[in-house]
Amino acid sequence: MKNNYRHRLAPWIATAAFFILWELACRIFNIDVFILPSPTRVVEALYENLDGILVNAAQTLIATLIGFAIAVFFGVIMGLLLGSIRLFYDAMYPLMISFNSIPKVAIIPILVIWFGIGTVPAIITAFTLSFFPIVVNVAAGLATIEPELKDVLRSLGAHRYQILMKIGLPRSMPYFFAALKISIGLAFIGTVTAETIASNSGIGYLMMSASGSFNVPLVFAGLVVVAAMGITMYQIFAKIEKSVTFWALRGEDARG
Amino acid sequence: MNDMALGRPYIELNRVTLGYGHGKAKTVALAETDMEIAQGEFIAVVGPSGCGKSSLLKLVSGLKMPEQGDVTVGGERVTAPLKTCGMAFQNSTLLPWRTLLDNVLLPLEIVQPHGDNFRKDRARYEGMAHALLRTVGLGDFSSKYPWELSGGMQQRASLCRALVHEPRQLLLDEPFGALDQFTREELWNIVQQLWMEKKPTVVLVTHDLREAVYLADTVYVFSPRPGRILSRTHIPLPRPRTAETMYLPEFVELTHALREQIHPQ
Numbered sequence: 001m002k003n004n005y006r007h008r009l010a011p012w013i014a015t016a017a018f019f020i021l022w023e024l025a026c027r028i029f030n031i032d033v034f035i036l037p038s039p040t041r042v043v044e045a046l047y048e049n050l051d052g053i054l055v056n057a058a059q060t061l062i063a064t065l066i067g068f069a070i071a072v073f074f075g076v077i078m079g080l081l082l083g084s085i086r087l088f089y090d091a092m093y094p095l096m097i098s099f100n101s102i103p104k105v106a107i108i109p110i111l112v113i114w115f116g117i118g119t120v121p122a123i124i125t126a127f128t129l130s131f132f133p134i135v136v137n138v139a140a141g142l143a144t145i146e147p148e149l150k151d152v153l154r155s156l157g158a159h160r161y162q163i164l165m166k167i168g169l170p171r172s173m174p175y176f177f178a179a180l181k182i183s184i185g186l187a188f189i190g191t192v193t194a195e196t197i198a199s200n201s202g203i204g205y206l207m208m209s210a211s212g213s214f215n216v217p218l219v220f221a222g223l224v225v226v227a228a229m230g231i232t233m234y235q236i237f238a239k240i241e242k243s244v245t246f247w248a249l250r251g252e253d254a255r256g
Numbered sequence: 257m258n259d260m261a262l263g264r265p266y267i268e269l270n271r272v273t274l275g276y277g278h279g280k281a282k283t284v285a286l287a288e289t290d291m292e293i294a295q296g297e298f299i300a301v302v303g304p305s306g307c308g309k310s311s312l313l314k315l316v317s318g319l320k321m322p323e324q325g326d327v328t329v330g331g332e333r334v335t336a337p338l339k340t341c342g343m344a345f346q347n348s349t350l351l352p353w354r355t356l357l358d359n360v361l362l363p364l365e366i367v368q369p370h371g372d373n374f375r376k377d378r379a380r381y382e383g384m385a386h387a388l389l390r391t392v393g394l395g396d397f398s399s400k401y402p403w404e405l406s407g408g409m410q411q412r413a414s415l416c417r418a419l420v421h422e423p424r425q426l427l428l429d430e431p432f433g434a435l436d437q438f439t440r441e442e443l444w445n446i447v448q449q450l451w452m453e454k455k456p457t458v459v460l461v462t463h464d465l466r467e468a469v470y471l472a473d474t475v476y477v478f479s480p481r482p483g484r485i486l487s488r489t490h491i492p493l494p495r496p497r498t499a500e501t502m503y504l505p506e507f508v509e510l511t512h513a514l515r516e517q518i519h520p521q
Contacts, residue, residue, distance in 0.1 A: 148345045148429075155317045156366045156421070157339030166362065170353045247352040247401055 045217035067126025079138025130183035137179035141172020266295035284482035300468035308483025342418030408439035
């Protein structure tokens, strides 16, 4: 039980220590606010601009979640196809790898040409960044099914669809959730990046315009808000993961 | 459809050859093998690693097709995976996201006609699965997950899964290989008991000669690559065989004779 408390408290203590050190460093070395504002200054900026921050944060969150949802939908379909049809895998793999190797920042100008400045490029950038890990993980979950397990089902007369539903899908759930936790962070990165380049709303835009007016505390406030949204979404997926794929944790992690 | 048509054996292999891989990497796993297994017979296949024992199971279950020769089951030539096999392997291959009960129910969700009736007859099928788990001593564990149980218990559940749909043939690929000696002998008795009750045709692949002699009616010894049958030995020991059987002079002699064939002198 004691151990349990320690594990629960540890992340809060580490986070608090980080901000305290940051605060102390700013005060002791008397760091200029234009270079690194202290956490208290960042909180002040957050408070002073709360309305604007909330509106833009909502914009960023919505764009991220839309892009992410599209990535989950198509990522799962793509992953299932790649993982269960060998020919499709062989055909698509080079394309997938090359698309993934393209720096996503580089496609934002193209998106602007196609869709203009606004929410659409942000959604698409979030999608392009978060899509790939989902595809790869779902495919890996399917591709690593024990051959004996397939034999058991095939010798019962199961067809492909049944093997997929009874084994493939549940089996790839832990992989899928691992991908979600990575991808949600990437989706935020995608949205904010696109907003700094090609938008007039959202946290990315807010940070860009704040830095234009040398309001450095507000820039940092934007960062803190994005980080907070990222960790919140991550925690939500981690909770769902624990209840859905408890069997993959094999009881070793009962900290809840 | 009539299995014992004109007294023909239930499973028949006719000059069967099967290889793995292509071109230079190709190895012949099984060469020109003839076999006849009667309905309800318990046969064991022993031999060194890589003698095509597992290939034999894939042929008999229709998971692989022979390159030459043919395999007949119940008087019909095997051209696709048979739909009524029970299988168990060295690792239990239970699904970790299902409880023991749900694992044992898996075949009933798939095999026809059970698959179509599964939803409406679920209670009855659960009763069948429960009864089977009770006979192997897992009655109190049906709501546990496989990873909460010992290897021996998992293997027992795996046997239940292989048998719940009352398959005509039961294919066992070293199912006791990873267990300790005590658990193994306990499971031999469970398998013997289940076989005597339901009389499926059993093909057991094993490394363990004592296991083969203890369980089987007929023991086949295979040579290493390419696998060929070196000998076919009838085991006339009465059933049910018990721990005492292993101390009978006949048992010891039969085991010795088999060992001689695998490692001459």
